[in-house]
Every structure is written in structure tokens, then in C-alpha cells.
Amino acid sequence: MLNGKKVVFSGVQPSGNLTIGNYLGAIKNFSTFSEEYHCFYCVVDLHAITVRQVPAELRRRTYETLALYIAAGLDPQKNTLFVQSHVPAHAELGWMLDCFTMFGELSRMTQFKDKSQKNADNINAGLFTYPSLMAADILLYQTDLVPVGIDQKQHLELARDIAGRFNGLYSDTFTVPEGYIPQTGMKIMSLAEPTAKMSKSDKNQNAVVYILDNKDDILRKFKRAVTDSGSEVRYAEGKDGVNNLMTIYRAFTGKSNEEIEREFEGRGYGDFKMAVGEACADTLAPVQAEFNRLIADKAYLESVMREGAQSAAYCARKTLSKVQRKLGFVTL
Ligand code: TRP
Numbered sequence: 322m323l324n325g326k327k328v329v330f331s332g333v334q335p336s337g338n339l340t341i342g343n344y345l346g347a348i349k350n351f352s353t354f355s356e357e358y359h360c361f362y363c364v365v366d367l368h369a370i371t372v373r374q375v376p377a378e379l380r381r382r383t384y385e386t387l388a389l390y391i392a393a394g395l396d397p398q399k400n401t402l403f404v405q406s407h408v409p410a411h412a413e414l415g416w417m418l419d420c421f422t423m424f425g426e427l428s429r430m431t432q433f434k435d436k437s438q439k440n441a442d443n444i445n446a447g448l449f450t451y452p453s454l455m456a457a458d459i460l461l462y463q464t465d466l467v468p469v470g471i472d473q474k475q476h477l478e479l480a481r482d483i484a485g486r487f488n489g490l491y492s493d494t495f496t497v498p499e500g501y502i503p504q505t506g507m508k509i510m511s512l513a514e515p516t517a518k519m520s521k522s523d524k525n526q527n528a529v530v531y532i533l534d535n536k537d538d539i540l541r542k543f544k545r546a547v548t549d550s551g552s553e554v555r556y557a558e559g560k561d562g563v564n565n566l567m568t569i570y571r572a573f574t575g576k577s578n579e580e581i582e583r584e585f586e587g588r589g590y591g592d593f594k595m596a597v598g599e600a601c602a603d604t605l606a607p608v609q610a611e612f613n614r615l616i617a618d619k620a621y622l623e624s625v626m627r628e629g630a631q632s633a634a635y636c637a638r639k640t641l642s643k644v645q646r647k648l649g650f651v652t653l
Contacts, residue, residue: 323462323636325467326357327359328465329351329468330360330362331353331362332363332455332458334366334386335364335366335382335575337521340520341532341601346470346503346509348390351390351400351468351550358465360395361401362402365458367405368405368455370447371436371447371448372443373440374496384405384616387607387626389612390402392612407626410641411462413641414640415453417648418457418472421486422450422483427449432475433448433451452476453544460480461637461640463640466500467498468501471502472518474502475613479620480498484497485497491647510568512543512545512546528533532612539601540595543566548562548563548566548590554590554593569601573597574605
């Protein structure tokens with residue numbers, strides 16, 4: 322609780338260009354909490370360096386992610402928008418929570434296994450302890466609710482376990498957070514390989530639709546999307562390509578599977594893919610326009626970062642001091 326409101330926290334990494342998976346699974350839903358909750362939305366640059374980043378690109382994407390937050394409808398007056406490395410308490414609590422996170426737990430994280438496969442030459446300790454830093458992000462703000470895509474569910478459960486463990490040892494310290502996984506936020510899959518998650522780092526550019534893609538690219542990518550040898554637009558077991566397109570269409574239009582099936586009855590996949598592309602491009606157009614306006618105004622973005630960091634740091638400090646006292650650190 323913060324000023325009588327429950328707390329929402331979420332984060333997006335400034336690594337790679339953001340995809341419609343990031344948009345539908347997370348960012349799009351963030352603004353729905355702004356009135357009822359005290360919301361913290363963070364650009365998690367400390368997490369991003371668990372894989373090698375080109376410094377100039379990391380910096381550019383940090384601005385871009387913040388601009389996208391705002392473009393997607395997050396008013397900086399109503400939400401605390403900030404950059405993780407601007408609030409040192411994240412790194413500090415991250416270290417402390419490392420000491421309450423078990424090697425075995427971290428070894429079971431599927432994202433770690435995935436990422437270490439993809440980055441076999443750089444399986445660093447940060448990649449391994451990534452989830453305890455994420456727990457620190459969340460627990461610092463006494464967060465009640467964490468809106469995330471379904472791929473983060475395992476990390477969130479670990480954050481709950483860490484909170485419960487610490488509370489058990491040192492008496493109530495952290496709020497144990499709940500996850501909020503949006504109904505339509507089922508995983509958005511690759512357009513080329515619909516059994517794999519749509520990933521911003523995919524080498525095949527046709528498999529991934531980026532939030533900032535222009536309309537031609539969006540239409541082209543959907544046109545090429547893998548379906549199956551059938552022709553019926555129907556949500557069914559095993560039709561991974563069609564199911565994925567239906568999920569995307571549902572998320573962009575708010576229509577149900579039944580409505581979509583009726584809409585495309587007797588029409589082929591070609592029509593359907595075109596409609597998904599149109600719905601996607603039309604929804605993103607105003608977000609892109611606002612993004613372009615914001616990204617040209619670095620001074621404004623920096624003022625948002627500065628204010629966000631200040632108000633986040635104030636809240637984070639309170640939790641951090643509590644933890645330091647409980648652990649037995651000398652506080653001056
Ligand atoms: N791990 C999240 C992702 O890759 C990003 C993240 C970092 C996060 N810290 C967080 C999400 C705290 C929610 C809450 O998507």
C-alpha cells in the first residue's frame with residue numbers, strides 16, 4: 322500500500338526493439354492500472370546487461386522504451402516512470418536477495434536455460450541471478466500486483482518464494498506480490514515458427530513484428546506468416562500458426578474466437594492474415610506517431626526520468642532501510 326493505494330510494478334528491458342508480444346503481453350495493459358493503483362513502470366537496464374549490449378544502443382533504447390511507455394498511454398503525472406540504474410536500491414537489494422535465493426531454484430529457471438543456450442560464450446553470474454534482481458525490483462515497492470507476460474510467471478513465483486522466505490526468517494518485511502497475466506496476453510508466438518515465442522532477438526526478421534514497424538512491413542510479415550495446409554480460420558489444437566494469428570487479432574480487436582471464426586467463415590487464410598495485419602497496423606499507428614514526437618524531445622524524456630527516479634528512490638529507501646536493519650547492518 323502506498324498513500325492508500327495498492328501498488329503495481331512492472332519492468333521492460335531496453336534490449337532489442339520491442340515487439341507486439343511486449344506490447345500486447347505487457348505495455349498495452351499498463352495504463353489500465355493507473356487510476357486505481359500506485360504504478361511504478363521501470364526500464365530495467367541492469368537486467369539488460371546480462372547479455373552483451375552495444376553501449377550506444379542500450380542508451381538509445383533506454384530513451385525509446387521510456388518514450389514507448391508514454392506513447393502507449395502512461396501519463397508520467399499519474400505513473401512513476403523511471404530507469405532502474407537511476408535508483409541504486411535495486412542493485413543493493415538485489416545483492417541481499419541473492420543471499421536468500423537458492424542455487425537450485427535459479428538452476429530451474431527456463432529463461433536461464435534458454436538464454437544460456439543462446440549465449441553459450443557468456444553464461445555469466447548475472448544471467449543466473451537475474452531473477453533475484455527482478456525480485457528486488459518488485460519487493461522494494463511493497464508491490465501488490467505485477468502485470469507481466471506469461472513467460473515471466475516462473476520468475477514471479479520465485480519472487481513470491483523469496484519474499485515469503487525472508488518474511489519467515491525476519492518477520493513481515495515484504496508484501497508478497499500477485500501476478501497479473503492478461504487473458505489475451507497468452508504468449509505471442511513467432512510468425513515463422515509458431516511453437517516458439519516471438520522474440521525480439523530472433524534472427525529471422527519476418528518472424529517478428531516490432532511496435533515501430535511501418536505498415537508495409539507489418540502487412541508483409543503477416544502475409545508471410547506460417548499457417549497450415551488447411552484453410553479454415555478456427556482455433557484448434559495443433560493449428561499453432563492460425564491460433565497465434567487469432568490470439569493477435571483477438572488482442573488487437575477485442576473480438577472473441579467465435580466472432581473471428583464467424584467473420585472469416587468461407588474465406589481463406591489470405592484474407593484473414595490481411596485483416597490481422599491491418600488491425601495491428603491501425604492500432605499501432607497512433608502509438609508510433611506519439612512515439613516519434615516524444616523521441617525527438619530528449620530533454621523532456623530526461624525530466625521524466627529524473628522525477629521518476631526521485632519518487633521511486635524515496636519509496637525504495639524505506640524498504641531498503643527496513644531490510645538493512647533486520648539483517649543486522651549498522652545503520653548510521
Ligand atoms: N524480466 C522481465 C522481462 O524480461 C523484465 C523485468 C525485470 C520485470 N524486472 C521486473 C518485470 C519486475 C516485472 C517486474 O520481461
